[in-house]
Amino acid sequence: MNKVKLIEVRSEIAAGTRGASLGIEALKVASLDRDSQYFGTFDSVNVDDENNLLFLKNNYPHAKHIDGVHTMVRRVCSTVNDVMNEKRFPIVLAGDHSTAAGTICGIKKNRPDQRLGVIWIDAHADLHSPYTTPSGNMHGMPLAMVTGLDNKEMQVNDITEGTREIWEDIKNVGVKGPKIDPGDIVFISVRDTEDPEKHLMEKHGIKNFTPEEISRKGIKQVAKEATEMLSHCENIYVSFDVDSIDSRISKGTGTPVPGGLSVEEAKLLNEEIIKEKKVCCWEIVEVNPTLDTENLMAENAFDILENTTKSLIENF
Numbered sequence: 001m002n003k004v005k006l007i008e009v010r011s012e013i014a015a016g017t018r019g020a021s022l023g024i025e026a027l028k029v030a031s032l033d034r035d036s037q038y039f040g041t042f043d044s045v046n047v048d049d050e051n052n053l054l055f056l057k058n059n060y061p062h063a064k065h066i067d068g069v070h071t072m073v074r075r076v077c078s079t080v081n082d083v084m085n086e087k088r089f090p091i092v093l094a095g096d097h098s099t100a101a102g103t104i105c106g107i108k109k110n111r112p113d114q115r116l117g118v119i120w121i122d123a124h125a126d127l128h129s130p131y132t133t134p135s136g137n138m139h140g141m142p143l144a145m146v147t148g149l150d151n152k153e154m155q156v157n158d159i160t161e162g163t164r165e166i167w168e169d170i171k172n173v174g175v176k177g178p179k180i181d182p183g184d185i186v187f188i189s190v191r192d193t194e195d196p197e198k199h200l201m202e203k204h205g206i207k208n209f210t211p212e213e214i215s216r217k218g219i220k221q222v223a224k225e226a227t228e229m230l231s232h233c234e235n236i237y238v239s240f241d242v243d244s245i246d247s248r249i250s251k252g253t254g255t256p257v258p259g260g261l262s263v264e265e266a267k268l269l270n271e272e273i274i275k276e277k278k279v280c281c282w283e284i285v286e287v288n289p290t291l292d293t294e295n296l297m298a299e300n301a302f303d304i305l306e307n308t309t310k311s312l313i314e315n316f
């Protein structure tokens with residue numbers, strides 16, 4: 001099926017734990033254990049990472065390795081744009097979640113005059129900026145990069161001039177300024193946020209389908225409502241962080257959180273959402289096999305990847 005093209009990004013510099021760069025290899029091992037031909041079926045393109053920076057001193061405490069994150073975001077942006085120019089559907093397999101900023105920049109670069117909505121399936125809101133981050137880990141910041149929200153009214157960190165300059169550059173990758181409107185983000189399964197993120201979610205009326213609402217309404221209804229809420233957008237990007245799955249299962253990820261989706265729910269959710277014709281890109285992130293036993297997270301993530309791709313192709 002040559003319409004799908006995989007984009008592999010082994011970047012892990014923006015996570016707080018080591019090992020997410022091995023997530024793609026873990027997915028491939030899982031595919032072999034399943035006797036699946038998935039990785040032989042689709043073309044793929046590799047995006048170089050900046051993981052060598054991990055062996056050097058970090059100079060940016062409130063935005064760790066922001067220099068490398070900037071480089072990586074630019075590369076992912078350009079690759080996503082290229083793949084869309086080939087009229088292919090990009091499926092991004094990535095390490096830590098900061099890659100998603102590059103993906104969104106790439107979609108927007110490709111379709112600058114069209115409105116882009118985002119369905120963000122995650123335990124976290126990833127809306128921090130260097131001014132508000134509790135950890136300095138930039139995988140908590142991709143949605144601030146693409147909305148341009150510094151959230152200075154909730155500032156807790158004083159950042160250096162060097163950090164500020166690169167942060168401003170990141171906000172202008174692809175096209176100048178914000179790529180998406182914060183009101184065009186729909187969260188699903190977000191359940192671990194800090195006050196600065198809660199502030200932004202309230203201020204901009206960002207919808208979150210909480211675990212409670214999901215179990216009350218059921219997955220199909222949530223998928224339907226999430227896409228309907230973005231009916232005013234021409235394009236939809238879906239970002240699937242495996243920590244949206246409950247921490248009883250998702251041990252092989254850097255920041256597991258209780259109270260999340262079951263594997264079956266995550267599978268059905270992505271299967272349903274990707275039927276929507278406006279979905280123009282899908283991404284899966286944060287598999288970290290070094291934190292796991294028996295490659296369980298990757299086995300489950302691969303099931304979801306394969307099932308989502310199947311649903312996409314059946315509904316092209």
Ligand SMILES: NC(=[NH2+])NCCC[C@H](N)C(=O)O
Pocket residue numbers: 096097098124126128133134135136137139140141192193194241243254255286
């Ligand atoms: N993509 C993720 N796993 N993000 C986790 C972010 C956790 C926390 N909010 C932080 O900023 O450090």
Ligand SMILES: [Mn+2]
Pocket residue numbers: 097122123124126139241
């Ligand atoms: Mn995330």
